[in-house]
Amino acid sequence: MSSAPRPNIVVVLVDDMGFSDIGCYGGEVLTPNIDALAAGGLSMTQFYNTARCSPSRASLMTGLHPHQTGIGILNYDDSPEGYPGTLNRSCVTLAEVLRPAGYATYISGKWHMSNDIHSPDDAWPTRRGFDEFFGTLEGAGSFFQTRTLTRNEENVEHLCEDPGFYYTDAITDHAVEFLRSHAENRADDPFFLYVAYTAPHWPLHALEEDIARYAGRFAAGWDELRVQRLARMVERGIVSGEWALTERDPRVPAWEDVTEQEWEAARMAVYAAQIDRMDQGVGRIMAQLAEQGVREDTLVVFLSDNGGCAEEMPVETARDFVTTYVSFDAFTRDGREVRPGNDPSIWPGGEDTYATYGRSWANLSNTPFREYKHWIHEGGIAAPLVAHWPAGLAARGELRHQPHQLTDIMSTVLEVSGAEYPEEHLGHAVLPPEGRSMLATWAEDAPAEDRYLYWEHEGNCGVRRGPWKLVRKHGQDWELFELDADRTELHDLAADHPARVAEMAEVYQRWAERCGVIPREKVLELYASRGSGLPSE
Numbered sequence: 280m281s282s283a284p285r286p287n288i289v290v291v292l293v294d295d296m297g298f299s300d301i302g303c304y305g306g307e308v309l310t311p312n313i314d315a316l317a318a319g320g321l322s323m324t325q326f327y328n329t330a331r332c333s334p335s336r337a338s339l340m341t342g343l344h345p346h347q348t349g350i351g352i353l354n355y356d357d358s359p360e361g362y363p364g365t366l367n368r369s370c371v372t373l374a375e376v377l378r379p380a381g382y383a384t385y386i387s388g389k390w391h392m393s394n395d396i397h398s399p400d401d402a403w404p405t406r407r408g409f410d411e412f413f414g415t416l417e418g419a420g421s422f423f424q425t426r427t428l429t430r431n432e433e434n435v436e437h438l439c440e441d442p443g444f445y446y447t448d449a450i451t452d453h454a455v456e457f458l459r460s461h462a463e464n465r466a467d468d469p470f471f472l473y474v475a476y477t478a479p480h481w482p483l484h485a486l487e488e489d490i491a492r493y494a495g496r497f498a499a500g501w502d503e504l505r506v507q508r509l510a511r512m513v514e515r516g517i518v519s520g521e522w523a524l525t526e527r528d529p530r531v532p533a534w535e536d537v538t539e540q541e542w543e544a545a546r547m548a549v550y551a552a553q554i555d556r557m558d559q560g561v562g563r564i565m566a567q568l569a570e571q572g573v574r575e576d577t578l579v580v581f582l583s584d585n586g587g588c589a590e591e592m593p594v595e596t597a598r599d600f601v602t603t604y605v606s607f608d609a610f611t612r613d614g615r616e617v618r619p620g621n622d623p624s625i626w627p628g629g630e631d632t633y634a635t636y637g638r639s640w641a642n643l644s645n646t647p648f649r650e651y652k653h654w655i656h657e658g659g660i661a662a663p664l665v666a667h668w669p670a671g672l673a674a675r676g677e678l679r680h681q682p683h684q685l686t687d688i689m690s691t692v693l694e695v696s697g698a699e700y701p702e703e704h705l706g707h708a709v710l711p712p713e714g715r716s717m718l719a720t721w722a723e724d725a726p727a728e729d730r731y732l733y734w735e736h737e738g739n740c741g742v743r744r745g746p747w748k749l750v751r752k753h754g755q756d757w758e759l760f761e762l763d764a765d766r767t768e769l770h771d772l773a774a775d776h777p778a779r780v781a782e783m784a785e786v787y788q789r790w791a792e793r794c795g796v797i798p799r800e801k802v803l804e805l806y807a808s809r810g811s812g813l814p815s816e
Contacts, residue, residue: 297587297644312562320667342689342712374408380698388475422484426606451560485552500534587644594620686714738799
């Protein structure tokens with residue numbers, strides 16, 4: 280522990296990035312700044328998110344399971360029958376806990392936890408404990424014409440008129456601005472800075488100079504690159520060499536059978552460039568901390584909100600999909616028509632495109648695991664997490680293998696800061712935090728704590744205790760895996776251990792009822808009765 284009672288805290292969250300994309304976790308993307316954090320701190324190999332954007336943010340920010348906060352799926356209002364899709368008053372945010380303890384509180388980036396993205400309400404960051412806010416309220420959109428762009432509670436979309444505007448850089452710019460302003464006006468107070476990048480969430484938008492760094496880098500294709508990634512991950516101790524690599528997704532062709540290899544490689548190159556630019560931003564933030572003389576006693580946590588995203592965007596349905604769920608401009612700032620969708624005739628990356636990298640590359644991003652964002656198999660919920668705090672953590676380049684999940688962020692912040700968690704806030708009773716502090720885990724590679732971890736999203740659900748994980752997709756049977764021997768979830772042991780399956784399923788059900796999980800069947804009935812589609816991004 281640091282001798283300082285209240286270290287600064289910076290949480291950097293990225294959007295839709297797979298477990299193994301960054302360099303220190305085995306990926307091809309150049310991430311020297313995140314890698315430096317890992318080399319000067321520690322990396323967790325079994326940290327878990329909640330498989331989707333809004334729910335992960337709600338859990339990280341409150342220390343509760345997302346259903347308890349009112350955000351069980353996304354920030355869409357399905358009340359009274361379904362989730363309200365907005366932070367309720369039964370929870371408090373990290374900012375609401377830290378501000379009474381003397382912290383200045385800042386957020387730069389994506390919020391995605393209010394069902395009203397245009398008019399300030401009780402779930403906007405400025406009304407949930409943050410002194411300053413720059414960023415977006417919606418879940419996705421153009422990196423060049425960014426909608427719902429807001430400064431505190433004022434729309435500032437006019438900033439996008441600058442030809443040099445790029446949202447990732449704008450997030451970094453304002454994070455650095457907040458740090459500079461803090462040094463000038465509140466230097467004696469600690470600060471909490473939440474930096475929520477939208478990179479590398481679709482659309483595939485990146486700057487040409489960044490894309491150029493990855494020319495030809497992915498020409499070997501997803502089959503060979505998955506093998507290469509796994510070898511690096513095993514060498515670094517991120518995964519065990521005893522875990523077999525999952526098979527290529529059966530819906531994805533073998534690379535040798537792909538006719539448009541150059542276009543496919545370009546999709547991944549743009550995705551990599553998005554991460555690259557985000558990493559450059561992390562470097563700028565760390566340089567600012569060093570300039571202000573607070574780098575040593577600032578806890579920096581870097582993580583991702585869910586696994587790689589397999590969402591496809593065929594040209595035939597892309598425009599309807601985009602306009603239904605996110606803001607979309609039909610023309611670029613200089614008058615060119617925006618062409619949404621994934622097609623070899625549309626080269627990805629530019630402002631006049633709107634595409635995803637798809638299932639094929641998400642399969643690479645989540646190496647060596649099964650499945651993707653939305654699902655509770657390891658590919659959907661395994662997150663890289665890097666912790667760096669030179670004055671408070673002795674670890675230098677070490678790994679931690681104990682299982683933890685997003686609810687543990689709040690408990691860790693409470694222990695680090697000495698802040699008190701309230702029983703009520705603004706006249707409302709507040710649910711107690713669900714997590715456990717990670718400081719003991721970070722201090723030494725001790726045995727994992729005996730506890731249950733839980734997940735549910737869109738009827739996909741799971742529970743883990745020790746090495747045993749019970750998981751299922753909506754509408755399918757439970758699967759049971761012994762993760763110490765098989766974390767890639769290739770050998771279902773449910774038939775061999777029926778008593779364990781029954782016991783863990785009962786534990787899961789009690790948790791689901793306690794935490795307000797709405798059965799998926801009821802959610803589907805709700806949307807069917809309204810004649811509307813299910814919320815997506």
